[in-house]
Amino acid sequence: MVNLNEIVRGSFQSAYLGYYAFEPWAGRGFTRAGLDLVLRRAFRELKLHRVEANIQPDNTRSIALVRGLGFRREGLSPRYLKIGGRWRDHERWALLCEEWRSPRRGPQGVVEWKDAWTE
Numbered sequence: 001m002v003n004l005n006e007i008v009r010g011s012f013q014s015a016y017l018g019y020y021a022f023e024p025w026a027g028r029g030f031t032r033a034g035l036d037l038v039l040r041r042a043f044r045e046l047k048l049h050r051v052e053a054n055i056q057p058d059n060t061r062s063i064a065l066v067r068g069l070g071f072r073r074e075g076l077s078p079r080y081l082k083i084g085g086r087w088r089d090h091e092r093w094a095l096l097c098e099e100w101r102s103p104r105r106g107p108q109g110v111v112e113w114k115d116a117w118t119e
């Protein structure tokens with residue numbers, strides 16, 4: 001599941017990214033493939049300039065995922081969100097359209113999703 005939330009236009013052109021995998025299908029590249037598609041829509045169709053993801057520092061899977069997509073760590077937001085009754089620190093990761101690379105492309109410029117969807 002991938003959500004693009006709170007899209008702000010005007011001089012900001014930014015949105016927040018939310019995502020999670022259903023456990024039986026985790027670790028198979030589906031979330032990564034979904035995020036690639038959503039980022040493509042965010043930057044190409046919605047013409048956003050920036051997409052942000054806020055992640056708890058101990059969520060290594062999620063951090064590895066956004067890092068692999070080219071996101072940069074901008075900093076730490078102390079006690080950013082209340083989750084499970086406690087205010088939790090979050091790392092702020094962001095990707096600008098200038099930094100974004102569209103999905104892996106084959107020799108003819110064809111998008112290669114096959115590895116994610118067939119394995």
Ligand SMILES: CC(C)(COP(=O)(O)OP(=O)(O)OC[C@H]1O[C@@H](n2cnc3c(N)ncnc32)[C@H](O)[C@@H]1OP(=O)(O)O)[C@@H](O)C(=O)NCCC(=O)NCCS
Pocket residue numbers: 019020021022025026027028029030031032033053054055056059060061062064065068
């Ligand atoms: C984080 C989460 C969304 C990853 O989903 P997923 O479907 O397992 O991710 P993918 O299979 O698409 O993996 C993409 C990348 O994520 C990272 N990753 C995924 N599983 C990982 C694991 N077990 N250990 C380390 N990195 C991992 C890797 O960088 C991987 O790239 P690679 O295949 O080149 O190694 C999933 O673990 C989840 O739903 N977690 C709970 C909810 C959550 O934390 N949401 C994000 C809140 S900020």
